[in-house]
Amino acid sequence: MESPTLTAHNVNVVGTGDELIILGHGFGTDQSVWKHVLPHLLDDYCIILFDNMGAGTTNPEHFSFQRYFTLHNYADDLLSILDELEVQSCIYVEHSVAGMVGCLASIEYLNDANYFGGFEQEDLNQLFLAMQSNFKAWVSGFTPLVVGPDIQSPAVQEFARTLFNIWPDIAFSVAKTIFQSDLSLISDY
Structure with missing residues (x-):
């Protein structure tokens, strides 16, 4: 029987290779974002795909705003997920915020007093207000900013589709977590 963790995150293991790759998706997408990359990996790798909680493909009842x-x-x-699948070593490929999630999962971090993030709080407040007041209009404006200006391109349309799969209140909560997180990594080299 599959575990609740694997079920909640829609975990899929595919591919026939010996080397293990985990593909982590970013905000507004789900594991389907990898559909164009996946065929190129299937013969050489064993691939773990999962959905972050809050993605439109996860059960909204499992999402905890507090957690x-x-x-x-x-x-x-x-x-x-790695524990459930007994993963000892892997390659982690990520998109967007999944990169920071992977960093947090693998190392401890420190904030650097000299690091300055890329957003002003007022800009974030406007983004959050737009999300809350008209989610559909926000998605329509946000997707070409992130993916590219051609709103008819398949990439923009795909990102919009996966964003629309997320419940607006969950999308707002996840976006706020992402954009209010200002972490920098310090290394010794």
Whole structure:
């Protein structure tokens, strides 16, 4: 029987290779974002695909606004998936915020007093207000900003589709967690 963790995150294991790759998706998408890359990996790798909690393909009843207020709990979910599948070593390929989730899952971080993030709080407040007041209009404006200006392109249309799969209140909560997280990594080299 499949575990509740694997079921909740729609975990899929595909491919015939010996080397293991985990594909982590970013905000507004789900594991389907990898559909054009996946065929190129199937013969050489064993691939683990999963959906972060809050993606439109996950059960909204499993989403906890309190739990997913920080990226640390997304990292905990990733580690739980790895534990369930008894993964000892892997390659982690990510998109967008999944990169930070992977970093948090693999190392400890420190904030650097000299690091300045890319967003002003007022800009974020406007983004959050737009999401809450008219989610459909926000998605229509946000997708070409992130993917590219051609709103008819398949990539823009695909991102819009996966964003629309997310319940608006969950999308708002996840976006707020992502954009309010200002972490930098310090290394010794």
